[in-house]
Amino acid sequence: MRFSGILIANRGEVAIRISRACADLGLSSVAVFSEDDKNSLHVKMADDAVALSGAGAASYLNIDALLQVAQETGCDAIHPGYGFLSERADFAEQCNANGITFIGPESHHLRLFGDKAAARSAAQHAGVSVSRGTLGAVSLVQAEEFFDSVNGSVIIKALAGGGGRGTRLVRRKEDLKDAFRACQSEAKKAFGISEVYLEKFVERARHIEVQIIGDKYGNVAHLGDRECSVQRRNQKLVEIAPAPNLPDQLRNEILESALKFARSQKYSSLGTFEYLLDLDSEEDYFVFIEANARLQVEHTVTEEVTGVDLVVSQIEVASGKSLSDLNLTEDKYSPRGFSLQARVNLEHMLSNGAIAPSSGVIETYEPPSGPGIRTDGFGYAGYKTNTNFDSLIAKVIVHSNNTKLDELAKKAVRALSEFRFEGVKNNMALLKNIISHRDFMYGGIHTRWIEEKSNELAKEWDGKLRFVNSNETFEEADMPVTIATTSDPLALFSYDKKMASGKATTDQKNLSAEADMPNDMIPISAPMQGTIVSINVQANQEIYAGQVLAVMEAMKMEHELVSDADGIIHEIRAIVGQIISEGSPVIFLEKSEVSINKESVEKELDVNVIRQDLQENFDLHAYTLDEHRYSAVEKRRSRGGRMPRENISHLLDEGSFKEYWPLVVARQHQRHDMETLRTRTPADGVVVGTGTINADEFGEEASAAIIVHYDYTVLAGTQGGRGHYKQDRIFELALRFRLPVVLFSEGGGGRPGEDDIGPWVAYDTPTFTQFSKLSGAVPLIGINHGRCFAGNTVLLACCDVIIATKNSTIGMGGPAMIEGGGLGIYTPEEVGPMSFQVSNGVVDILVEDEEEAVEKAKRYLSYFQGIKSEWVSHEQLTLRHIVPENRLRLYDMRKVIEVLADEHSVLEIREKFGIGIITALIRVEGRPVGVIANNPHHLSGAIDSDGADKGARFLKLCDAFDLPVLSLMDCPGLMVGPEVEATGLVRHAARLFNIGANLTVPLFGVVVRKAYGLGIQAMHGGGSMVGFFSVAWPTAEFAAMNIEGAVKLGYRSELAAIEDAEERLKTFDEWVAKEYEAAKAVTSAVGGGVDDVIDPAETRGWIVAGLKRVPTSQKRVSKKYPHMDTW
DSSP states (O other): OOOSOEEEOOOHHHHHHHHHHHHHHTOOEEEEEOGGGTTSTHHHHSSEEEEOSSSSHHHHTOHHHHHHHHHHTTOOEEEOOSSTTTTOHHHHHHHHHTTOEESSSOHHHHHHHHSHHHHHHHHHHTTOOBOSBOSSOOOHHHHHHHHHHHTSOEEEEESSOOTTTTOEEEOSGGGHHHHHHHHHHHHHHHHSOOOEEEEEOOSSEEEEEEEEEEOTTSOEEEEEEEEEEEEETTEEEEEEESOSSOOHHHHHHHHHHHHHHHHHTTOOEEEEEEEEEETTOTTOOEEEEEEEOSOOTTHHHHHHHHOOOHHHHHHHHHTTOOTTTTTOOGGGOOOOSEEEEEEEESEEEOTTSOEEEOOSBOOEEEOOOSTTEEEEEOOOTTOBOOTTSOSEEEEEEEEESSOOHHHHHHHHHHHHHHOEEESSOOSHHHHHHHHTSHHHHTTOOOTTHHHHTHHHHTSOOOSOOOSOOOOOOOOOOOOOSEEEETTOTTHHHHHHHHHHHTOOOOOGGGGSTTTTOOTTOEEEEOSSSEEEEEEOOOTTOEEOTTOEEEEEEETTEEEEEEOSSOEEEEEEOOOTTEEEOTTOEEEEEEEOOOSOOHHHHHHHOOTTOOOHHHHHHHHHHHTTSGGGOHHHHHHHHHTTOOOHHHHHHHHSOTTOOEEESTTOOOSOTTTSOHHHHHHHSGGGGEEEEEEESSHHHHHHHHHEEEEEEEOTTTGGGOBOHHHHHHHHHHHHHHHHTTOOEEEEOOBOSBOSOOOOOOOOOSOOOOHHHHHHHTTTTSOEEEEEOSEEEHHHHHHHHTSSEEEEETTOEEESSOHHHHHHTTSOOOOHHHHSBHHHHTTTSSOSEEESSHHHHHHHHHHHHHTTTOOOSOOOOOOGGGGGGTSOSSTTSOOOHHHHHHHHSOTTOOEEESTTSSTTEEEEEEEETTEEEEEEEEOTTTGGGOBOHHHHHHHHHHHHHHHHTTOOEEEEEEEOOBOOSHHHHTTTHHHHHHHHHHHHHTOOSOEEEEEEEEEEHHHHHHTTTTSTTSSSEEEEOTTOEEESSOHHHHHHHHTHHHHHTOOOHHHHHHHHHHHHHHHHHHHBHHHHGGGOSSSEEOOGGGHHHHHHHHHHHSOOOOOOSSOSSSOOOOO
């Protein structure tokens, strides 16, 4: 397969690298760019370029926009480069769903290796050693427990992504909390996921990685190893291939370990498997740490020593070529000398080892050249850098056929010294100091080496610069020190007004620290442009050297402003939320001796002390908790009920509940004081929030849900104004983020006695509208125990499924409303008992108690959450014997359903209503399926009005949420006769035709026995051709109507002509027998119209094949139907 065009879903130097590979292959390339990135060089290097809406990284993360561009430009492949969407499994899946090849690993590989904890687990399963670490994402408490267990330092890492973001080394437990929060914050901004995990830190380690490539046919090979130990803040700066000073046996062991792991996963495309080699181990101990399922930034050094164009190879593998086609078998690996890559970043190293990003306009950009020197970059003179993106601007790659590392290092230093780069601060001095250091040239580096040598490496480069300095004087860009103040909503308008009147200055020089510095003061200045996150000191405060004075955020990272000296805070020039430019003074410090030091301050701080403001918060939340509501809990339990928080704890995964608005109370301030309201009306009688359900089976994202639980112990679960307001908030979130809702509805409806707010119309409450808008958008599950009337009932009735305990009573009006209407006096239990609310179809699932109700809700929701990975099937040969050979003998259709489905996966819906049709949710090989089936025990399977309504509503429910439908048919037709016509069968039955014919999900049809007339058509969307397949068992019979009736009508004249009654009956029986023989499935199938007559034991195989062969439904962002039927 040859691609017609490749969309490059990235920017900068990697986008240029991919466009060059496309050109070499003769393929058309299309670049994309955000609104603030239109001047990036990659826009000019591709054959075509298309603008994306928005600015910054978010534009390159917009999957829908990228897919649209690919389709509009005729690209049938997308290369994600590295970073951005390169490791997003959902992006790969959406590409494939749209007929676009994702040039990278398979989505399941991306999902596995994108979860570092899962990757570690898979490595262990493959027999590959891993470092000691947590099993997955952890809470702060779990992180503290792990820290205590390792007896040493730990490293916190983002669960998703890479590049050093969301990573912190923690040596002291007292630093863990701040580091943990900072890692979560950075991970959230960089990857959209805040989860982190911990590993035991290896104090002195080498970082060795193996380049893997695999094709689509299960072939996997390696292209050698790389040394990546030169890092700062867990971000690589210099890489070498192959890793120097590595014994052959150890190198081979690492290569074999990577190959074994990759082959165990049948890995395809490019990937890097990374290891730590413990230098303090006596036995060359190495462990797997992670795999990057993508093209790597440092792929260049492997290309230089192997002569293999990795980007071209990646594209060709994606197009279907094998490794042997590309001559990339394992025995071909033979490195030629050494290659080194130095990453040129727009940043510089401060004397304390910290890194400060830089920005501005590049005035001169002249990269080095010559034999064995290559520069991959995207800079040019006049380019204005962009702090919205990564600081990497270029990569200088040198190659030497010589195997002496010191000679390669000298060549790299010479190349960097030829790189004329002016206008923006960069890290080339640091790079040259690193590469020329004796430790680097002779094998003394490890992952913390830069940190240990920061004082040496931070100095200015004192070697020769091999270019002519510019004689021009470049004026600094006009930019005010204070660009904006986010805490002042009118700052922008005030500044604009001053600019318009000519009163505002934009002269950077007049606002510099030097021009406006108080005498003898030390300025603590912003090392880069960014936003002030916190100011940690105040004027006249004594501070010690090394103390964090302020924190600012830039380029998705938080940076600390630290004092280099003891002193007293003289003046603070910035405020929280202020955006300031590079070099602007934030704080002025007067250097002096002080009475404090770092040790004394840290000893005084007791992190376990609960401050007064926090204690007040704890105390107010305590009003809502069961342990502080003794009488309410006792009363509730005495009546056989559970408290809302007990049900929520049972329903949601442990620790996942996040409550919204717990501190609200009833709006009855004119009647009660605040203490009384907090005691009697906590949460205003309705507990709401978010959490996860079944996350252990389906993962966090698929398991997210919203819970709304009325509290009958608060004013009988009635609906107050603030409770409505709270629900409006949570229902809007459910709609916006497509989260299913579980509603516990027990309560008495609208609440009288709220504060008098003057005249009002009393029906302007948006809660019911908000909830009804969720219908058809997300699964809605209603649970009731006890009394439910009026407004509470409306919400319950709008749900897709109602689960009720046997002592429930459900009605639109309660006893007070009935009596007030002059309609009699009733007890609540007489109004809507389960004795008729189940059989009339109001309640879908009847259960014993709240515990069983919660279990049913979890099970029902699971069918809408995804595929189960583990399942067990029944013995399918049983199906051959469920339907008797005697065509008049009854059998149990539910037994057919049970055997076809995975074990313990059948959940029947509305069992006691419309009993002529069975509706159920099942799983087949873990995949959820809706089942609609005739029940031969009721009217021989004929369809009446209730059955038609039940079946139609169920079909629409399955279609709305993309569940395939299996129709098991044994139907003698639509029920006939005046009695059934009086129920409106004409209209009710037509619902099955209209809904079935317009299903968008796959429909699988299986005729088990009778397939007569309009009834069988109603069960299959109007005809046998509607489904993905329509098959029959040997016991099936096909006829236009009841066979006896057909003979009577068709041969009426002939029968009438036979005068002898016995002879007439004999003839009638013979004709009926002849018609039955013609109706047999194997006979009828001769004329077509049914896809096959099959062995019943093969039915499940047909269903599985159908499920696998129809396209997978994409995650829905809009409703398929305006709403779901409530009936």
